[in-house]
Amino acid sequence: MVLLATxxxxxxxxxETAGSPTLEQALAAKRDVWGELALHRxxxxxxxxxxxxxxxxxxxxxxxxxxxxxxxxxxxxxxARLISDGSAVNPSCGSVVTASHWHAFPVGATFHVGAxxxxxGSDPSRLSxxxxxxxxxxxxxxxxxxxxxxLAEEAFVPVEPPYSDHAATFVRFSLAGEKTLEVRVTVxxxxxxxxxxxxxxxxxxxxxLWLSDxxxxxxxxxELTATLDSKTPLILAVFSEPLAxxxxxxxxxxxxxxxxxxxxxxxxxxxxxxxTFDLPEQIVSRAWKSVVIGDLMIAVGDRMFYSAGNVYQxxxxxxxxxxVRSLLSLGLLDQxxxxxxxxxxxxxxxxxxxxxxxxxxxxxxxxxLTRDADxxxxxxxxxxxxxxxxxxxxxxxxxxxxxxxxxxDITTQVYSLNSEANGWRGLRDIAAVLRDIGQPExxxxxxxxxxxxxxxxxxxxxxxxxxxxxxxxxxVALFGAEQPYDTLTATVNGTYWCLMIPYVLQSGIxxxxxxxxxxxxxxxxxxxxxxxxxxxxxxGLFANENGVDDxxxxxxxxxxxxxxxxxxxxxxxxxxxxxxxTADTFEGAEGTSLIPLDPRGRPMYLPPNAGSNAFFLQTLRxxxxxxxxxxxxxxxxxxxxxxxxxxxxxxxGKTIRISNAPTAFGPVSVVARSDLxxxxxxVEITPPxxxxxxxxxxxxxxxxxxxxxxxxxxxxxxxxxxxxxxxxTFDVTSQHRPFTLNVRVERK
Numbered sequence: 108m109v110l111l112a113t114x115x116x117x118x119x120x121x122x123e124t125a126g127s128p129t130l131e132q133a134l135a136a137k138r139d140v141w142g143e144l145a146l147h148r149x150x151x152x153x154x155x156x157x158x159x160x161x162x163x164x165x166x167x168x169x170x171x172x173x174x175x176x177x178x179x180x181x182x183x184x185x186x187a188r189l190i191s192d193g194s195a196v197n198p199s200c201g202s203v204v205t206a207s208h209w210h211a212f213p214v215g216a217t218f219h220v221g222a223x224x225x226x227x228g229s230d231p232s233r234l235s236x237x238x239x240x241x242x243x244x245x246x247x248x249x250x251x252x253x254x255x256x257x258l259a260e261e262a263f264v265p266v267e268p269p270y271s272d273h274a275a276t277f278v279r280f281s282l283a284g285e286k287t288l289e290v291r292v293t294v295x296x297x298x299x300x301x302x303x304x305x306x307x308x309x310x311x312x313x314x315x316l317w318l319s320d321x322x323x324x325x326x327x328x329x330e331l332t333a334t335l336d337s338k339t340p341l342i343l344a345v346f347s348e349p350l351a352x353x354x355x356x357x358x359x360x361x362x363x364x365x366x367x368x369x370x371x372x373x374x375x376x377x378x379x380x381x382x383t384f385d386l387p388e389q390i391v392s393r394a395w396k397s398v399v400i401g402d403l404m405i406a407v408g409d410r411m412f413y414s415a416g417n418v419y420q421x422x423x424x425x426x427x428x429x430x431v432r433s434l435l436s437l438g439l440l441d442q443x444x445x446x447x448x449x450x451x452x453x454x455x456x457x458x459x460x461x462x463x464x465x466x467x468x469x470x471x472x473x474x475x476l477t478r479d480a481d482x483x484x485x486x487x488x489x490x491x492x493x494x495x496x497x498x499x500x501x502x503x504x505x506x507x508x509x510x511x512x513x514x515x516d517i518t519t520q521v522y523s524l525n526s527e528a529n530g531w532r533g534l535r536d537i538a539a540v541l542r543d544i545g546q547p548e549x550x551x552x553x554x555x556x557x558x559x560x561x562x563x564x565x566x567x568x569x570x571x572x573x574x575x576x577x578x579x580x581x582x583v584a585l586f587g588a589e590q591p592y593d594t595l596t597a598t599v600n601g602t603y604w605c606l607m608i609p610y611v612l613q614s615g616i617x618x619x620x621x622x623x624x625x626x627x628x629x630x631x632x633x634x635x636x637x638x639x640x641x642x643x644x645x646x647g648l649f650a651n652e653n654g655v656d657d658x659x660x661x662x663x664x665x666x667x668x669x670x671x672x673x674x675x676x677x678x679x680x681x682x683x684x685x686x687x688x689t690a691d692t693f694e695g696a697e698g699t700s701l702i703p704l705d706p707r708g709r710p711m712y713l714p715p716n717a718g719s720n721a722f723f724l725q726t727l728r729x730x731x732x733x734x735x736x737x738x739x740x741x742x743x744x745x746x747x748x749x750x751x752x753x754x755x756x757x758x759x760g761k762t763i764r765i766s767n768a769p770t771a772f773g774p775v776s777v778v779a780r781s782d783l784x785x786x787x788x789x790v791e792i793t794p795p796x797x798x799x800x801x802x803x804x805x806x807x808x809x810x811x812x813x814x815x816x817x818x819x820x821x822x823x824x825x826x827x828x829x830x831x832x833x834x835x836t837f838d839v840t841s842q843h844r845p846f847t848l849n850v851r852v853e854r855k
Contacts (some may be wrong), residue, residue, distance in 0.1 A: 119468035133749040134653055134701065137594060139635040142678040144621055150754050150810045152388060152677040157637055157685035164689045164699055165191075165708025168649035169200035171207055173228070173695060174714055176237065176247055177415045178264040179404045180271035181377060186404065186415050187274040187347040188213075188413055191237050191672035191692065192216060192228030193249035193260045196276045196345045199295060208713065210416050215295035216317040216345050218260070218278075221253040224291055228820035231707055238691045242393035243378075244371045245400055247692075256286040258335070265366040266373040274347035275317070281340040290341055291368040292322075292331040299326055307352045308332075314353035317344040339727040349741045374754060382438035382774070383766035384731065387756050394684060395727055397693040398720045399437060402430055405717050416707070417713045419697070422453045423515070425465040425610070429661060430717035432472055433724035436767055438476050447473050457512035460500070463493035467533030471540050475734075475743055475771040480544040494537055497530045498556055508565025513584060517603055517834040524571075525607050531557055532741075539741030564616055578631070579624040581617065583607045594633045595642035596653075605634045605641060613662035615739065626666065637686055638664070638679030642698060651698035657687045658697060658718035661725060668729050671831045672806075673726065673751040680726050687719065695719030731763075734771040738802065739759065743771035745801040748792070749779060750836075754809045759783035772797040777804075783812060783852060790848040792839070802826075806850055807834035815851040823849070 129141045141160060145152040168175045171190045179186040188197050195217040199207035211279045218227040228234045228251055236249035246263040262278045265271055280290055290349035294300060298439050302324040307316040320341035321333045322365035336339050342363050356362070378396050386392045405415045411430050415418045428450055451466050470490045483490075500508055506526055510520040534557035541550035573591050580591035583604055592601035608625055611617065617625065629635055639655040640663065646652075660679050667676040688695055696711035696719060703709045713770040733747040749763065756763055763779040773795035780789050788806055806814065817824045819842065826835040837848060 110765075111532065116808060130161070130670055130701065131259065133636060135635045137631055139638065139678070142638045142675075142682065144463050144636060145637075145678050145681070146674050151674045152638075152681050153753070153755065154388070154681050154685050157592070157681050159488065160637070160705045161686055161701065162706060162708050164686075164696070164711045165693070166704050166710040167712075167714065168710070171195060171198060171200065174689060174711065175728045176418065176692060176694065177401070177404050177715055178245055178247070178262070178276060179274050179415075180264060180266040180372065181403045182408055183264075183271055183274065183276040184407050185272065185348045187264050187276040187345070187775055188416050189262050189276060190228075191247075191689070191694075192231070192234055193237065193247075193251065193262070194226050194228045196262070196278065197295075197347055208418055210420070212347055213297065214309075214345060214347070216278075216316065216332040216343070217293045217295075218280075219291040220251065220258055222289065225253065227251055227253075227258070228265060236837065239393075239397060240387070241401065241693075243396035243693075244374050244550055245404070246367060246371060254286070255805035256288050257283050257402050258290075259283070263367060263370050267366070267817060269350060270344070270351070270366065272348070272626055273350050275344045275350075277342065277344045277363055277366055279340050282335050282337045284337055286430050287334050287336045289560060290333050290335050292316075292343065294302045294329045294331065296329070299329065299429065301326065303353075305355070305357045307351060309349060311349075311351070313349035313351050314346055314355075315349055316346070317353075317355060317358050319343065319358045321593065323622065324622055346803065347684075377403060377439075382768040383764060384437075384765075384768070385762070385764035387758075387763065388753070391684065391727065393435075394688065394693050395724060398695075398724055399434070399439075401693065401715055402434060402717050405430075405715055406446065410449050411446040411717060412711055413718060414716050419716070422450060423455070424453050424462040424469075426448055426718040427656070427722075428465055428469045429721035429725065430537055431469065433721040433728075435473060435476050436725060436769065438499070438767060440769060440808065444473055444477065444482055445477065446827050448486060448489060451486060451493070455515065458515055458526075459496060460508045460530055461514075461523070463496045464526060464529035465569075466490055466493040467497075467527065467537045471533075471536035471741070474540045474543075476769045478773075483540055488637070490537070494534065497560075498553070501563070505567065506560065507567055507585075513600075514603055514607055517600070519584075521588050522567065522586055523607075524564075524568060524581070524583050524585055524616075525610045525614075527560075527567070527585075528611050528614035531560045531564055531616060532614045534560060535741045543742065561616065568616075568621070576628075578627045579621070580628060581611065581621055581625040583611065592632060595629070596633050596641050599645050602642050602644060605629065606656060609640070609659055609662035609666070612666040615736075620714065622666065622670075626663070632821055636701060637682030638675065638677075639682050639687060644698075648698075648712070650696070650700045650710040652700065653702050654698050654700040655687065656698050657683050657695070658722050661722040663728050664722070665729060666675060668733060668751055669735065671750070671830055671833060672684075676726070676730070676751055677753060679721050680723075680730065683723050683726070688723070689714075695723070728768070731765055731777075732768045732770060732775060744799060746770060746772060746775070746795070746799045746803070748775070748777055748801075748802070748804045749790075749807065750805045750833075752805075752807050754807050754834075757781040757783075757788060757807060758809050770795050772799055779806070783809070786815075788850040788852055790850070791845070792842070792848070793845045794839075794842055798843065799839070800841070802840045803836055804836045804839050804848065805836045806848075808852060811855055812852050813855045815853045817848060817850045819846050819848055 111313040197212035197215040233252040240246035252297035458560040576591040582589035595601040639657040696714040698712040730751040767774040775792040778791040
């Protein structure tokens, strides 16, 4: 720990984090000491507070050590792997632990530069980047200083065939100034390729690389070489899947620019299909767009995979379902519906009830945001077996579902509060959907079964709560099969309680006192760091020791938001943005270590990760737009707008703009403009077309400001008295047409 004390004295990290606990103190504490400190900063939690606490995520368990960036056309079947320091495309990623972690490519290329032939990017002190075009479009840029010159590299995968069908990674090297620089490319291939015109072909005549002029080929060394000057860039394309018909013209700057402009235009079209979330914090706006694009590169057609290019390129119902829901909640409705069908067919031995529960919940959430009754009817063959499994499997003696695995990784068979609680919610939710689409008889039957099921779960929970713990311990394994953990991450089982209890929290089965107890247990027994769920697998698995597994934080954060614990939710939001993503490229992973490998970075496990992305995207959406089941019957009835925005977003001159955000009541649009210098904030709202039982709007002003008065069309409107600490909240349920709320503000 001497190294950590040397490189991570976070108290010296700058004004935002001055006086903060060290990493050793944060790891040893049972409370989230960094998160608690952020809560009490002027203005509340912020990106600036968390940004410098730790070195960024950088390393993975493959030969390159630098994390990979997945590149592809939208939803394409073939992907490319660009090493983030610009050193290689599709290199061998034989894992330090096991080569089976990473998918292999038929061809790879590693880039060497300068007189000594050093690997591009190998000295991080001379590397800038990676960054994206416009901060989010997947054209990856790096710069590297070598032999007194600055070399720039740019890489992307075009969106048009045949390049998109083969994940052809276009790479361009350019040089500033009067110097020249040698560039060498070592090629990995099963046999010895041959150069034919602009193509490097394998023994079957398929194209592996496509080259611009000036490249020379040494077949014996399997190397390309060229001299780069400032006048003409060097360009090549690496076909991740060899091209069987290699009859392409020469690769030049015009071809490159045409493919590049097509790439950025197509990805921008995908972003434009989303709801508009135009936010005054630039890094948040860049991040959500980049993460949406990242999800669409992880996905293949209608399959929203967990990851890409590694063993996590697979489907899991709850985790992948969260990724689908995040695309749904950001407005990609049709795509989300298509991605739901494959998830409804997933089977995983040992967690059948868990999967059935989340299949039903996913169908219900898709329905409420799309109101597509045909989607529910046409997919009945896929979701009905999930409902039948829960309905027909309950034990006569307990009223519960039978024992199943504690979770996917722990095969101990238990009465799982997660499966029981979410099984009940799945039945409740699908009954509400059937009622809404005009099928009252099956709706009533399923709702009746759900009511009886809920009583059985509550009775079992009452017998299982450890009331001698402080606070009460809510077990996942019922009937005494799980005892309280003093420090949650001290054991594997305690770690997995951290991962599973958020599912229970968001099911809605717990009473308020039990919900608060479960949340406080996480908060006071070492379950959180920077607002994210902590893990320690005690297995030596790369990056999953003394780390966070932020994707499982989603439902904990949603529970905070539902209970209006705004600043605690913002701790997790900014913790994720600052320390749960790679810098500037917004790659997430399942497990990320809090302990650096060196002063420049920390390790992470098998990025990218769609579930990790979902935590950020869904949390962002719910900072701005929340629709809830206040009545508890599974039918959405309440809408909350701008309930959890960071206070800094309404500093003088700033604007929050939301357009066509999907809700259970139809699309909603909101524009909030701050003009504090003139004592006013205006909020323009286009309500959704369907009415609500409650629509409330919040104005969260910067620290030191308060509301003097408010009106709609010169009619005064008083804010609610409840919970004024979170901001001024207005009931606008009666407003059914577009309106403007005019708020007069003053310094306190």
